[in-house]
Amino acid sequence: MNNAPALLLENVQLALGDGDARVTALDHVNLCVNAGEFVAIVGPSGSGKSSLLAIAGALSAPDAGRVEIAGQDVTRLSASKAARFRRENLGFVFQADNLTPSLTSAEQLQLAGRIAGRKDVPVDALLAAVDMSHRAGHRPGQLSGGERQRVGIARALALVPRLLLVDEPTAALDRARSHEVVELLAERAKVGGTAVVMVTHDRDVLGHCDRVLEMVDGRLSELEASAL
Numbered sequence: 001m002n003n004a005p006a007l008l009l010e011n012v013q014l015a016l017g018d019g020d021a022r023v024t025a026l027d028h029v030n031l032c033v034n035a036g037e038f039v040a041i042v043g044p045s046g047s048g049k050s051s052l053l054a055i056a057g058a059l060s061a062p063d064a065g066r067v068e069i070a071g072q073d074v075t076r077l078s079a080s081k082a083a084r085f086r087r088e089n090l091g092f093v094f095q096a097d098n099l100t101p102s103l104t105s106a107e108q109l110q111l112a113g114r115i116a117g118r119k120d121v122p123v124d125a126l127l128a129a130v131d132m133s134h135r136a137g138h139r140p141g142q143l144s145g146g147e148r149q150r151v152g153i154a155r156a157l158a159l160v161p162r163l164l165l166v167d168e169p170t171a172a173l174d175r176a177r178s179h180e181v182v183e184l185l186a187e188r189a190k191v192g193g194t195a196v197v198m199v200t201h202d203r204d205v206l207g208h209c210d211r212v213l214e215m216v217d218g219r220l221s222e223l224e225a226s227a228l
Protein backbone atom coordinates (compact mmCIF):
# COMPACT_ATOMS: atom_id res chain seq x y z
CA MET A 1 0.00 0.00 0.00
CA ASN A 2 2.74 2.48 0.96
CA ASN A 3 4.77 1.81 -2.15
CA ALA A 4 1.69 2.04 -4.36
CA PRO A 5 1.51 4.98 -6.75
CA ALA A 6 -0.28 8.00 -5.34
CA LEU A 7 -2.52 7.97 -8.41
CA LEU A 8 -3.08 5.29 -10.99
CA LEU A 9 -5.52 5.66 -13.87
CA GLU A 10 -5.92 2.65 -16.12
CA ASN A 11 -7.74 2.91 -19.40
CA VAL A 12 -10.12 5.52 -18.04
CA GLN A 13 -13.00 6.45 -20.33
CA LEU A 14 -15.65 9.09 -19.84
CA ALA A 15 -18.35 10.49 -22.12
CA LEU A 16 -20.39 13.55 -21.18
CA GLY A 17 -23.64 15.01 -22.50
CA ASP A 18 -26.50 13.36 -24.35
CA GLY A 19 -27.48 12.70 -27.96
CA ASP A 20 -25.78 14.97 -30.49
CA ALA A 21 -24.07 16.83 -27.66
CA ARG A 22 -22.31 13.69 -26.40
CA VAL A 23 -18.53 14.11 -26.27
CA THR A 24 -15.67 11.86 -25.30
CA ALA A 25 -14.14 13.74 -22.39
CA LEU A 26 -11.55 11.05 -21.53
CA ASP A 27 -10.36 8.57 -24.13
CA HIS A 28 -8.45 5.57 -22.71
CA VAL A 29 -6.43 7.66 -20.29
CA ASN A 30 -3.50 6.03 -18.50
CA LEU A 31 -1.55 7.86 -15.82
CA CYS A 32 0.72 6.88 -12.95
CA VAL A 33 1.91 9.49 -10.46
CA ASN A 34 4.22 8.47 -7.64
CA ALA A 35 4.48 9.94 -4.16
CA GLY A 36 6.55 13.12 -4.24
CA GLU A 37 6.04 13.67 -7.96
CA PHE A 38 4.83 17.00 -9.36
CA VAL A 39 3.01 16.57 -12.66
CA ALA A 40 1.52 19.32 -14.83
CA ILE A 41 -1.27 18.82 -17.32
CA VAL A 42 -1.64 21.31 -20.16
CA GLY A 43 -3.98 21.32 -23.13
CA PRO A 44 -6.60 23.34 -24.97
CA SER A 45 -9.90 24.41 -23.46
CA GLY A 46 -12.43 21.59 -23.53
CA SER A 47 -9.79 18.87 -23.93
CA GLY A 48 -10.81 17.04 -20.73
CA LYS A 49 -8.47 18.38 -18.05
CA SER A 50 -11.18 19.20 -15.49
CA SER A 51 -12.83 15.85 -16.15
CA LEU A 52 -9.52 14.17 -15.41
CA LEU A 53 -9.12 16.05 -12.11
CA ALA A 54 -12.68 15.14 -11.09
CA ILE A 55 -12.00 11.46 -11.67
CA ALA A 56 -8.52 11.57 -10.11
CA GLY A 57 -10.14 13.18 -7.05
CA ALA A 58 -12.86 10.53 -6.67
CA LEU A 59 -15.44 13.26 -7.33
CA SER A 60 -16.92 11.36 -10.25
CA ALA A 61 -16.66 7.86 -11.65
CA PRO A 62 -15.48 6.91 -15.15
CA ASP A 63 -17.65 4.95 -17.58
CA ALA A 64 -14.87 2.38 -17.86
CA GLY A 65 -11.36 1.82 -16.55
CA ARG A 66 -9.89 1.85 -13.08
CA VAL A 67 -8.85 4.55 -10.60
CA GLU A 68 -6.52 3.80 -7.71
CA ILE A 69 -5.36 6.30 -5.14
CA ALA A 70 -2.56 5.30 -2.76
CA GLY A 71 -3.25 1.65 -3.51
CA GLN A 72 -6.98 1.79 -2.96
CA ASP A 73 -9.43 1.18 -5.77
CA VAL A 74 -11.77 4.18 -5.70
CA THR A 75 -13.40 3.59 -9.09
CA ARG A 76 -16.83 2.88 -7.70
CA LEU A 77 -17.00 3.94 -4.09
CA SER A 78 -20.37 4.96 -2.68
CA ALA A 79 -20.84 8.71 -2.26
CA SER A 80 -20.26 8.55 1.49
CA LYS A 81 -17.17 6.35 1.23
CA ALA A 82 -15.76 8.59 -1.52
CA ALA A 83 -16.33 11.67 0.66
CA ARG A 84 -14.54 10.06 3.56
CA PHE A 85 -11.70 8.86 1.34
CA ARG A 86 -11.27 12.37 -0.07
CA ARG A 87 -11.21 13.90 3.40
CA GLU A 88 -8.50 11.51 4.57
CA ASN A 89 -6.30 11.33 1.50
CA LEU A 90 -6.82 14.18 -0.92
CA GLY A 91 -6.31 17.91 -1.18
CA PHE A 92 -7.97 20.16 -3.74
CA VAL A 93 -7.28 23.65 -5.01
CA PHE A 94 -9.98 24.32 -7.58
CA GLN A 95 -10.79 27.42 -9.58
CA ALA A 96 -14.15 28.15 -8.03
CA ASP A 97 -12.75 28.69 -4.59
CA ASN A 98 -14.84 27.10 -1.90
CA LEU A 99 -13.71 29.06 1.10
CA THR A 100 -16.22 29.28 3.92
CA PRO A 101 -17.75 32.81 3.74
CA SER A 102 -17.99 33.35 7.50
CA LEU A 103 -14.41 32.39 8.35
CA THR A 104 -11.26 34.51 8.29
CA SER A 105 -8.23 33.37 6.32
CA ALA A 106 -6.59 31.97 9.46
CA GLU A 107 -9.78 30.19 10.49
CA GLN A 108 -10.07 28.52 7.06
CA LEU A 109 -6.72 26.83 7.71
CA GLN A 110 -7.57 25.93 11.30
CA LEU A 111 -10.88 24.38 10.29
CA ALA A 112 -9.26 22.33 7.51
CA GLY A 113 -6.72 21.06 10.03
CA ARG A 114 -9.38 20.19 12.57
CA ILE A 115 -11.47 18.27 10.04
CA ALA A 116 -8.37 16.29 9.06
CA GLY A 117 -7.50 15.66 12.72
CA ARG A 118 -4.41 17.90 12.72
CA LYS A 119 -3.92 20.15 15.71
CA ASP A 120 -0.52 21.51 14.73
CA VAL A 121 -1.32 23.46 11.57
CA PRO A 122 1.32 26.19 11.19
CA VAL A 123 -1.24 28.82 10.23
CA ASP A 124 1.03 31.86 10.44
CA ALA A 125 3.82 30.24 8.44
CA LEU A 126 1.44 29.04 5.74
CA LEU A 127 -0.22 32.42 5.35
CA ALA A 128 3.24 34.01 5.21
CA ALA A 129 4.28 31.51 2.52
CA VAL A 130 1.47 32.72 0.24
CA ASP A 131 2.08 36.33 1.28
CA MET A 132 -1.26 36.66 3.05
CA SER A 133 -0.22 37.39 6.65
CA HIS A 134 -1.70 40.87 6.37
CA ARG A 135 -5.11 39.37 5.52
CA ALA A 136 -5.18 36.69 8.22
CA GLY A 137 -8.23 38.28 9.85
CA HIS A 138 -10.18 38.95 6.63
CA ARG A 139 -13.12 36.93 5.36
CA PRO A 140 -13.38 35.81 1.69
CA GLY A 141 -15.79 38.64 0.83
CA GLN A 142 -13.09 41.13 1.81
CA LEU A 143 -10.44 39.55 -0.44
CA SER A 144 -9.62 39.82 -4.15
CA GLY A 145 -9.85 36.77 -6.42
CA GLY A 146 -6.08 36.27 -6.33
CA GLU A 147 -6.03 36.61 -2.54
CA ARG A 148 -8.81 34.03 -2.17
CA GLN A 149 -6.84 31.72 -4.42
CA ARG A 150 -3.77 32.09 -2.22
CA VAL A 151 -5.77 31.34 0.93
CA GLY A 152 -7.13 28.25 -0.84
CA ILE A 153 -3.59 27.14 -1.59
CA ALA A 154 -2.44 27.76 2.00
CA ARG A 155 -5.44 25.76 3.19
CA ALA A 156 -4.54 22.84 0.92
CA LEU A 157 -0.97 22.99 2.22
CA ALA A 158 -2.26 22.94 5.81
CA LEU A 159 -2.99 19.28 5.25
CA VAL A 160 -0.51 16.67 4.10
CA PRO A 161 -2.58 14.78 1.56
CA ARG A 162 -1.22 11.84 -0.39
CA LEU A 163 -2.47 13.49 -3.55
CA LEU A 164 -3.06 17.18 -4.18
CA LEU A 165 -5.13 18.17 -7.22
CA VAL A 166 -4.73 21.73 -8.37
CA ASP A 167 -6.69 23.52 -11.09
CA GLU A 168 -5.12 26.66 -12.58
CA PRO A 169 -3.44 27.93 -9.40
CA THR A 170 -1.87 30.92 -11.11
CA ALA A 171 -4.90 32.16 -13.08
CA ALA A 172 -5.44 35.19 -10.82
CA LEU A 173 -1.81 35.82 -9.91
CA ASP A 174 0.94 38.01 -11.33
CA ARG A 175 4.12 36.47 -12.70
CA ALA A 176 6.25 36.69 -9.55
CA ARG A 177 3.49 35.32 -7.32
CA SER A 178 2.76 32.56 -9.84
CA HIS A 179 6.31 31.29 -9.52
CA GLU A 180 6.20 31.52 -5.73
CA VAL A 181 2.97 29.56 -5.50
CA VAL A 182 4.11 26.84 -7.90
CA GLU A 183 7.45 26.63 -6.05
CA LEU A 184 5.46 25.99 -2.87
CA LEU A 185 3.64 23.14 -4.58
CA ALA A 186 6.95 21.72 -5.83
CA GLU A 187 8.38 21.92 -2.33
CA ARG A 188 5.36 20.18 -0.88
CA ALA A 189 5.94 17.35 -3.34
CA LYS A 190 9.70 17.11 -2.67
CA VAL A 191 9.70 17.61 1.08
CA GLY A 192 6.24 16.43 2.09
CA GLY A 193 6.06 13.49 -0.33
CA THR A 194 2.66 14.58 -1.59
CA ALA A 195 1.96 13.78 -5.24
CA VAL A 196 0.77 16.94 -6.98
CA VAL A 197 -1.23 17.03 -10.23
CA MET A 198 -1.68 20.57 -11.54
CA VAL A 199 -3.74 21.67 -14.52
CA THR A 200 -2.40 24.90 -15.95
CA HIS A 201 -2.39 27.12 -19.02
CA ASP A 202 0.66 28.91 -17.66
CA ARG A 203 3.65 27.54 -19.57
CA ASP A 204 5.91 29.88 -17.59
CA VAL A 205 5.73 27.72 -14.47
CA LEU A 206 6.25 24.30 -16.05
CA GLY A 207 9.96 24.34 -15.19
CA HIS A 208 9.03 23.63 -11.56
CA CYS A 209 7.36 20.33 -12.50
CA ASP A 210 8.89 16.87 -12.81
CA ARG A 211 6.76 15.93 -15.83
CA VAL A 212 4.42 17.69 -18.20
CA LEU A 213 1.53 15.88 -19.88
CA GLU A 214 -0.70 17.20 -22.62
CA MET A 215 -4.39 16.52 -22.97
CA VAL A 216 -5.84 16.78 -26.48
CA ASP A 217 -9.38 15.62 -27.29
CA GLY A 218 -9.50 13.48 -24.16
CA ARG A 219 -6.18 11.76 -24.84
CA LEU A 220 -3.20 12.20 -22.56
CA SER A 221 0.41 12.09 -23.71
CA GLU A 222 3.80 12.93 -22.24
CA LEU A 223 5.45 16.17 -23.47
CA GLU A 224 9.18 16.05 -24.03
CA ALA A 225 11.19 18.88 -22.46
CA SER A 226 12.11 20.11 -25.98
CA ALA A 227 8.39 20.69 -26.74
CA LEU A 228 7.93 23.11 -23.82
Ligand SMILES: Nc1ncnc2c1ncn2[C@@H]1O[C@H](COP(=O)(O)OP(=O)(O)OP(=O)(O)O)[C@@H](O)[C@H]1O
Nearest residue numbers: 016017018023025044045046047048049050051052
Ligand atom coordinates in the same frame (compact mmCIF):
# COMPACT_ATOMS: atom_id res chain seq x y z
N1 LIG B 1 -21.71 18.36 -17.87
C1 LIG B 1 -21.31 18.24 -19.14
N2 LIG B 1 -22.17 17.81 -20.09
C2 LIG B 1 -21.77 17.69 -21.37
N3 LIG B 1 -20.53 17.93 -21.80
C3 LIG B 1 -19.63 18.38 -20.91
C4 LIG B 1 -19.97 18.56 -19.52
N4 LIG B 1 -18.86 19.00 -18.87
C5 LIG B 1 -17.88 19.11 -19.78
N5 LIG B 1 -18.34 18.74 -21.01
C6 LIG B 1 -17.56 18.65 -22.26
O1 LIG B 1 -16.53 17.67 -22.04
C7 LIG B 1 -15.31 18.08 -22.66
C8 LIG B 1 -14.20 18.14 -21.63
O2 LIG B 1 -14.48 19.20 -20.70
P1 LIG B 1 -13.48 19.62 -19.54
O3 LIG B 1 -14.19 20.62 -18.69
O4 LIG B 1 -12.96 18.40 -18.90
O5 LIG B 1 -12.28 20.34 -20.37
P2 LIG B 1 -11.07 21.27 -19.87
O6 LIG B 1 -9.88 20.78 -20.62
O7 LIG B 1 -11.01 21.23 -18.40
O8 LIG B 1 -11.48 22.71 -20.36
P3 LIG B 1 -11.07 24.17 -19.77
O9 LIG B 1 -9.58 24.32 -19.97
O10 LIG B 1 -11.86 25.10 -20.66
O11 LIG B 1 -11.50 24.22 -18.34
C9 LIG B 1 -15.61 19.42 -23.34
O12 LIG B 1 -15.90 19.16 -24.69
C10 LIG B 1 -16.83 19.93 -22.60
O13 LIG B 1 -17.60 20.75 -23.45
